[in-house]
Amino acid sequence: MKNVVKIKNVIIGKGLPKICVSMIGETFKELIDEANFLKDLDLDVVEWRADFFNDVTDIDKVKEALKEIRKVLANRPIVFTFRSAKEGGQKEVTPSFYFELNKSIARTKLVEVIDIELFNDERDIKELVEVAHAASVAVIISNHDFHKTPDKEEIISRLRRAQELGADIPKIAVMPTCAKDVITLLDATRIMSEEYAIGPIITMSMAGKGVISRVSGELFGSALTFGAAKMVSAPGQISVVDLRESIKLLHNNI
Numbered sequence: 001m002k003n004v005v006k007i008k009n010v011i012i013g014k015g016l017p018k019i020c021v022s023m024i025g026e027t028f029k030e031l032i033d034e035a036n037f038l039k040d041l042d043l044d045v046v047e048w049r050a051d052f053f054n055d056v057t058d059i060d061k062v063k064e065a066l067k068e069i070r071k072v073l074a075n076r077p078i079v080f081t082f083r084s085a086k087e088g089g090q091k092e093v094t095p096s097f098y099f100e101l102n103k104s105i106a107r108t109k110l111v112e113v114i115d116i117e118l119f120n121d122e123r124d125i126k127e128l129v130e131v132a133h134a135a136s137v138a139v140i141i142s143n144h145d146f147h148k149t150p151d152k153e154e155i156i157s158r159l160r161r162a163q164e165l166g167a168d169i170p171k172i173a174v175m176p177t178c179a180k181d182v183i184t185l186l187d188a189t190r191i192m193s194e195e196y197a198i199g200p201i202i203t204m205s206m207a208g209k210g211v212i213s214r215v216s217g218e219l220f221g222s223a224l225t226f227g228a229a230k231m232v233s234a235p236g237q238i239s240v241v242d243l244r245e246s247i248k249l250l251h252n253n254i
Contacts, residue, residue: 003199005138005168007077007112010044012169013200016247017217018044018224020079021240024052028065035072038229043240045224047079048111050101051089056082057097059104070110079140080105081115087144099124106132115171118143118162129166140202141167149174149181149205155188159203160196169223171202176209185213186220193221200224211238215246219254 004013012018021043025031031053038046048069055061070078082101083089093101102114106128114132116125118141125141132139141162150158155172162170170192176182185205192201200223205213214225214237227243238246 002197003168005113005200007045007138008075010077012045013223016251017222019240019243019247020045020047020224020226021229022047022049022081022226023069024049026052026054028055028068031065032068032072034229035069039073039076041229041240042244043076043227043229045077045079045113046073047081047115047226049081049083049089051081051083051091056091056101057093059101062101062105063108063110066105066108066110077112078110079113079115080111083115083144084117087117087119087142088146095120095124099128102128103131106135106137109135109137111137113138113140113169115140115142116167117141118158118165122165125165133166138168139166140169140171141165142171142173142202144173146175146206149176149184152184152188152191155185155203156192156196159188159192159201163196163198169200169202170197173204173206174210175207176205179209181205182210182213185210186216189213189217189220189222197221214238215243215250218247218251 004011023034025034050056085092106114129139143158159170182205189203202224203222227240228237
């Protein structure tokens with residue numbers, strides 16, 4: 001039996017795919033407004049995309065904002081993510097700051113999950129995973145390709161590498177240029193889930209062509225999907241309401 005990841009009252013890797021919505025506020029006020037808007041929606045997990053935050057390079061201010069977000073979202077699992085510019089994020093920082101920020105946030109124990117990008121120094125990743133796990137914080141190790149869909153073997157290889165580096169949840173998001181690319185992502189997901197994964201994985205094909213991958217996780221093996229409340233944080237996200245209904249529709253007919 002595969003591992004599951006339990007964050008608060010949400011179990012990732014069991015039951016229907018869970019729905020995550022990203023907070024992308026640039027200011028403290030915008031973040032608190034977003035948190036208040038999200039707290040009563042039909043979603044499972046909230047991701048704070050801290051790379052959108054104007055003061056993200058001041059770790060003390062990030063912690064202050066997180067404390068207030070945590071108060072509003074007391075019962076919601078939170079994923080902390082700084083997405084680098086090279087992987088579709090809003091800012092680029094030095095590797096040393098990236099790891100310092102993530103370690104500092106993990107040690108607060110105010111989030112349930114941190115997201116670490118796969119294409120970083122292996123020793124730095126393993127050290128951060130250790131810090132997170134010592135704080136009882138789960139780890140997503142992710143990769144995002146906004147330009148193309150790698151071949152099936154490469155997608156599987158990246159997911160397996162994330163798992164080897166200590167990810168509780170390996171994640172990959174890719175950009176399709178045609179229907180075949182979407183099929184490539186879905187079949188890579190199936191193979192990873194059936195043959196190699198020891199716990200939950202997250203995969204998606206982005207943009208409009210890839211929407212099917214956001215709702216079909218139960219069939220192919222992706223345990224969490226990203227939806228939109230007001231603003232999207234990645235191309236192809238659909239509304240939380242539509243996403244929940246689509247997931248249920250698929251589930252009821254499998």
